[in-house]
Amino acid sequence: MSEIIDISPLISEEIAVWPGDTPFSRIPLCSIADGANIDLSGLKSTVHLGAHADAPSHYIGSGETIDGISLDPYIGHCIVVTVAMSKIVSKNDCLEAVKRGAKRILFKTSSYSDPCSFNKDFGFFSPDAVAFMGEKGVTLVGIDTPSVDPFDSKDLPAHAMLAKYNMRNLEGLTLEHVRDGEYELVALPLKLRGFDASPVRAILRKLT
Numbered sequence: 001m002s003e004i005i006d007i008s009p010l011i012s013e014e015i016a017v018w019p020g021d022t023p024f025s026r027i028p029l030c031s032i033a034d035g036a037n038i039d040l041s042g043l044k045s046t047v048h049l050g051a052h053a054d055a056p057s058h059y060i061g062s063g064e065t066i067d068g069i070s071l072d073p074y075i076g077h078c079i080v081v082t083v084a085m086s087k088i089v090s091k092n093d094c095l096e097a098v099k100r101g102a103k104r105i106l107f108k109t110s111s112y113s114d115p116c117s118f119n120k121d122f123g124f125f126s127p128d129a130v131a132f133m134g135e136k137g138v139t140l141v142g143i144d145t146p147s148v149d150p151f152d153s154k155d156l157p158a159h160a161m162l163a164k165y166n167m168r169n170l171e172g173l174t175l176e177h178v179r180d181g182e183y184e185l186v187a188l189p190l191k192l193r194g195f196d197a198s199p200v201r202a203i204l205r206k207l208t
Helices: 091-099 127-135 157-164
Strands: 004-006 025-030 040-044 052-054 075-082 104-108 140-143 168-171 181-186 197-199 203-206
Touching: 075 091, 091 104, 091 127, 127 157, 157 168
Parallel strands: 075 104, 104 140, 140 168
Antiparallel strands: 004 203, 025 040, 052 168, 052 197, 075 181, 181 203
């Protein structure tokens, strides 16, 4: 069997969320330790939690919600790329992966190293980079930060390019322990009716 590489941060009450968003909390309903016959719990959280997939409805008023999108972009061959010169993903960072025919590309910026401490100065995509990948048939891009756009962006130009080229994105990945190269990606969103995003359990498998 292929080695599984987990690229999802641990979800706990310590994980940071976007400022003003709903923090994660586990709500115990009954406990074996307290005499119940089972452990049972609920949860409260933003859906933009840890490793997650945005739905088009997150950034387009008429966009599809997460339950209506195709799962094809979230599973299959991908390439992991380190952004070496700058935390901003540029067209140059995409060239080699696109040349190799990648349809899914994950970018390691190393600019958001602690999922439990929100850092506003994280890496993001230049709109030109997303447009270039969209024109070349890339269906999914991923990044190891909370957003494909900078923290203070209001017009969300990278998200706009995702919409223009009908691309999907993964945000909040953990890639520090992953070497550049080719893998199989599995990062399926939950089938949440009407929601604008979903957490994913994102993994990579080494190709044999």
